[in-house]
Amino acid sequence: xxxxxxxxxxxxxxxxxxxxxxxxxxxxxxxxxxxxxxxxxxxxxxxxxxxxxxxxxxxxxxxxxxxxxxxxxxxxxxxxxxxxxxxxxxxxxxxxxxxxxxxxxxxxxxxxxxxxxxxxxxxxxxxxxxxxxxxxxxxxxxxxxxxx
Amino acid sequence: xxxxxxxxxxxxxxxxxxxxxxxxxxxxxxxxxxxxxxxxxxxxxxxxxxxxxxxxxxxxxxxxxxxxxxxxxxxxxxxxxxxxxxxxxxxxxxxxxxxxxxxxxxxxxxxxxxxxxxxxxxxxxxxxxxxxxxxxxxxxxxxxxxxxxxxxxxxxxxxxxxxxxxxxxxxxxxxxxxxxxxxxxxxxxxxxxxxxxxxxxxxxxxxxxxxxxxxxxxxxxxxxxxxxxxxxxxxxxxxxxxxxxxxxxxxxxxxxxxxxxxxxxxxxxxxxxxxxxxxxxxxxxxxxxxxxxxxxxxxxxxxxxxxxxxxxxxxxxxxxxxxxxxxxxxxxxxxxxxxxxxxxxxxxxxxxxxxxxxxxxxxxxxxxxxxxxxxxxxxxxxxxxxxxxxxxxxxxxxxxxxxxxxxxxxxxxxxxxxxxxxxxxxxxxxxxxxxxxxxxxxxxxxxxxxxxxxxxxxxxxxxxxxxxxxxxxxxxxxxxxxxxxxxxxxxxxxxxxxxxxxxxxxxxxxxxxxxxxxxxxxxxx
Numbered sequence: 001x002x003x004x005x006x007x008x009x010x011x012x013x014x015x016x017x018x019x020x021x022x023x024x025x026x027x028x029x030x031x032x033x034x035x036x037x038x039x040x041x042x043x044x045x046x047x048x049x050x051x052x053x054x055x056x057x058x059x060x061x062x063x064x065x066x067x068x069x070x071x072x073x074x075x076x077x078x079x080x081x082x083x084x085x086x087x088x089x090x091x092x093x094x095x096x097x098x099x100x101x102x103x104x105x106x107x108x109x110x111x112x113x114x115x116x117x118x119x120x121x122x123x124x125x126x127x128x129x130x131x132x133x134x135x136x137x138x139x140x141x142x143x144x145x146x147x148x
Numbered sequence: 149x150x151x152x153x154x155x156x157x158x159x160x161x162x163x164x165x166x167x168x169x170x171x172x173x174x175x176x177x178x179x180x181x182x183x184x185x186x187x188x189x190x191x192x193x194x195x196x197x198x199x200x201x202x203x204x205x206x207x208x209x210x211x212x213x214x215x216x217x218x219x220x221x222x223x224x225x226x227x228x229x230x231x232x233x234x235x236x237x238x239x240x241x242x243x244x245x246x247x248x249x250x251x252x253x254x255x256x257x258x259x260x261x262x263x264x265x266x267x268x269x270x271x272x273x274x275x276x277x278x279x280x281x282x283x284x285x286x287x288x289x290x291x292x293x294x295x296x297x298x299x300x301x302x303x304x305x306x307x308x309x310x311x312x313x314x315x316x317x318x319x320x321x322x323x324x325x326x327x328x329x330x331x332x333x334x335x336x337x338x339x340x341x342x343x344x345x346x347x348x349x350x351x352x353x354x355x356x357x358x359x360x361x362x363x364x365x366x367x368x369x370x371x372x373x374x375x376x377x378x379x380x381x382x383x384x385x386x387x388x389x390x391x392x393x394x395x396x397x398x399x400x401x402x403x404x405x406x407x408x409x410x411x412x413x414x415x416x417x418x419x420x421x422x423x424x425x426x427x428x429x430x431x432x433x434x435x436x437x438x439x440x441x442x443x444x445x446x447x448x449x450x451x452x453x454x455x456x457x458x459x460x461x462x463x464x465x466x467x468x469x470x471x472x473x474x475x476x477x478x479x480x481x482x483x484x485x486x487x488x489x490x491x492x493x494x495x496x497x498x499x500x501x502x503x504x505x506x507x508x509x510x511x512x513x514x515x516x517x518x519x520x521x522x523x524x525x526x527x528x529x530x531x532x533x534x535x536x537x538x539x540x541x542x543x544x545x546x547x548x549x550x551x552x553x554x555x556x557x558x559x560x561x562x563x564x565x566x567x568x569x570x571x572x573x574x575x576x577x578x579x580x581x582x583x584x585x586x587x588x589x590x591x592x593x594x595x596x597x598x599x600x601x602x603x604x605x606x607x608x609x610x611x612x613x614x615x616x617x618x619x620x621x622x623x624x625x626x627x628x629x630x631x632x633x634x635x636x637x638x639x640x641x642x643x644x645x646x647x648x649x650x651x652x653x654x655x656x657x658x659x660x661x662x663x664x665x666x667x668x669x670x671x672x673x
Contacts, residue, residue, distance in 0.1 A: 024383075025423065028405030033357075033386055054405075067407040067564075068388035070357055086319030087504055087554070091467035091542045092495075115391060115508075115558070117358055118322040119158045120540065121189040121465060121472025130360040134161035 005040030013038065014046050018053045028054060028064055032071055041072040078110045079148040082127045083141075085113040088120035097124050100138055105145050149178045152196040154244070156185035156329050157361040158322070162204065164193040170207035171195070174214055184330025186244030187474030188231055190495075191223065196244070201226040231490065236452060237476045238440045238460050239323075239433060242331050249368050254333045260376065262439030266341045274345035275301055278438065280446035282458030287313055287394075287431030288506065288535040288646070290457075290524045293438075296428060299418035300346040303426035308348035310339050311403065311422055311429040314355040314362070315387050315394040318507025320466040320538030324432035326474055328355065328362035331436070332369035338435035340377040341442055342428050349380060352422070354399050356387040391508075391562040395645045396429045398564060409564045410645040431536070433462060454480035457523045467504075467540035468494045477522075484518030487541055498543035502551070502662065506535025508558050509650035511657035512548065531657060533650070548662035549588065553581040555654035559647060570648025573639045577655065580632045586612040587625035588667030594621065625667050632659065 007013070017038055021030045031050060035042055042065060051058045065071045083098055101111050119125045122134040126141065133144060153159070153168050172180055188194060191203030195213065202213050202221040212218040223229055226244065237243065246253035254260070266274050279294025300308060312335065316324035327335055339351040353370075355363050366384045374381075385403060387393050393402045397411035400422050421427025437459065441449045450458045457479035463486060465472045470492030487493070487503055494500055502512045511532035513520065520530050527534050542551075556577035563570045586609065636652035643649040659666055 026403050026405040029388060029402065030385065033388070064405070064407050067409075068390050070387075070389035087508060087551070088320040088466040088538075088540045090551075090554070091540055091546070114358060115562075116317060116319040116321075117157075117161075118316060118325040119161050120320045120322055120467065120538070121469065122158060122162060122192065123467075125161060127358070132157050132161035132361075134158065 005037055007039050009039055009043055009046060011045075011049070014049050015053070018050060022053060028056075028061070029068075032065060036071060041075045043073070076110055078108060080110045080112055080128070081105070081144065081148070082112050082114040082117075084115070084117050084119075084123060084125045084127075086116040086120075088116070089123035089125060092123040094124035097136065097138065097141060101141055101145065104142060109145055109148055149175065150198055151175065151178045151180045152183045152244075153180065153193060154185040155182035155248075156326065157359070158189055159185055159192045159194070160361070162192040163206065166207050167193045167195065167205050167210070170210040171214075174210050181247055184243050184246060184248050185326060185474075186226060186232060187240065187326065188226075188229065188471070189473040190471050194226075196226055199225055199227075201229070231471060231473070231475070234490070235476050236460050236478050238449070238452070239327065239334075239436050239462055240331075240474060240476045241440075242334070243326065243474070246331070248330050248332060248365055249372065251333070251372060254331075258443060259333055259439075260337060262442035263337050263340055263344075263377070265442045266344050269344075271301055271345050271347060274341065274442070277446045278345070278441060281441040281449040282446075282453070282456070283434065283437055283441060283449065284457065284524065285431060286433035286437070286461070286536065287396075288533065290534070293430060293434050296418055296430070297342065297345050299416070300348070300426045300428050303419060305347060307423070307425045308346055309422045309425055309427045310342045310346070310348045310351035310435075311396075311400065311417075311427055312339055312351065312353040312432060312435055313394065313396060313399055313429055314353050314359075314432045315399060316359070316432070316536065317356060317391040317394045318509075318536050318538050320504065320507055320540035321464050321536045322466070323462040323464050323474060323537060325359055325362050326462075327432050327436045328353075328359070329365050332366050333373055334439055335366075335432055335436050336369060336373050336377060336382060338438035339382060340380045341438050342430070342435060343377075343380040346426075346428055348426075348428065351380065351382045352403055353382060353384045354387060354393070354403055355384060356393075357389055390564075391558075392564045392645070392647050395647060398645070400427065400429070407564070409566045410647075412644060433536075452478035454478070454521065454523055455525055457525070461522065461534070461537050463522065464536075464538045465491045465541075466538060468496055468543050469541045470495045479521075479523045481522050482518060483513060483520050483522065483539070484515070486522070486539055487518065491539075491541065494541060494543040496543045496545070498545065500541055501544045501546055502542045502548060502658075504540045504542070504551075504654065505538070506533045506653075507538050508555060509533075509646060509653055510535045510538070511653040512551065512661060513657070514661045517661075531660075532653065548658040548665035549581065549585050552655045552658040552666075553578060553585070555651055555658075556581060559651040563647060567642070567644040567648060569639045569642035570644070570651075573635055573643075573648060574651060577632065577635055577639075577651070580628050580635065581655075582609060583612055583628040584625060584632065584666055587621045587628065591621040591625065591667050621667075629659070629666065629668065 194203035559574035
């Protein structure tokens, strides 16, 4: 399982990451993705750097970051399990499972909702990093929680 | 011996990698190939050994399969399986048969034939072929693809774009993901043909970030096919977890690096789309259908289907179904055939109670409407929509008032905030449904206990309950139902895009078809 994005912020690496993507058309989203992949979240200083490089206001960059669920402006130190809570998984029992998982994970692991992983015939489903898990029940999800 | 195992995300989620490792260990001389998925999801991980299928396989089954004693898992020749044999696979013709990134496999199965045909035609001829095929946008709106292309072709020469909408956010849908992961060159070929047809030099594929496997496959496929589609160029872009970005104008804003807010139309994207340039924006399935249309001709495609819905639709059977998966067939199959005959009813063994067609914005159908044929117009006539072809099945455990509440909650969370009916209406909708649920629960508990008993009902906000108890629960309920109908009317006609505009479909269909779940008497419309 890959663990990425826990590097410390460093002005030079922030600038390098921005400049590697700056040439793209509509570069802001690719830049934000690259920064988050590198550092795990996007802090205020980095927002300033992005605004400066792209000739945008900080408010514009903040507006984009806050619009999308994927971007974080606070670090998440805990491991994250994204558990699908959309209709197809609901139909296969994801809601009781999610309540159970939240209790089981306590505060040690973040159980975040995700709306559809596209595995709708074999739910309930979850994603950890880029790894996907299907047909979850208390036993298999419990094992994933304990392994993290 | 050739062993074929899918490396589609769904197969991986079901443990296909562990099964592959087990086979590699147990049969070191075998030619193990990772192929696309057949789409028989209840059988994943599905293993095909010299044409014979076994599934669902766990690493513990590997020895039994190799010794020929795994009769319980053996399904015979996969192509003869009724689930596959009864389909008409045009878009998914290669599913399960090819290695998704192999250019040799793609060539050997008729790949690039459509592009070569298009290269020998004028732009107008390509557009006319697409128009004649009757192909309609598979993203949900069902707009004729040829007309959209014609508008972009007719726009003044200059910078034009092809944008592939791969932000498949609807729950219960996965056909886009299966195309991108299983047959990415077909999508690339379709985009290159769209480029030739309209004079666009560059294409973007906007993929949701929840699909990392699809993004990886597409990036590899784009890199490998660069010279084949040149001078047309394709870039893969990752979304960032906003459902509304599946709406085309919101997607264009997102591609431009902005907040994914919806744009008012007109101007249509075909006139002023990405970066203000004329843009064809089509769903994955629309573009993926193009190579067939060009290679086999418009008539071949139009020969399938019914009425104004021509060709085939990859239908996604999802939720609580025994046999879930990808079922591509000509338009016209009925909902009941899909759910009961093909899908086998609920996996839980309970009866089917409700079927949501078309994702979170689609209507809930009761079994009484199972004779509705899968066709754009027939679904619209039944106050529903086909959308992206997702069919999500619920058993009798479902609480339809809770599903209606979820539809409003989802809209509130995912609303881009630009228009008031959607931004505020969805929140007011959640509150109103909460009032209905509170009144329902109160009425139910007071019918059990003639005197209202403190704290007797099972759920809901105490303040709402108190309010409900001071008035007659029945009056409160009736008022709230009138209010939700009115609110849905405002959202439907006042919202800028389908998010606010279609959220009333699941809400009202739940209310009208399942009034008993809202504490109403049957047929109290």
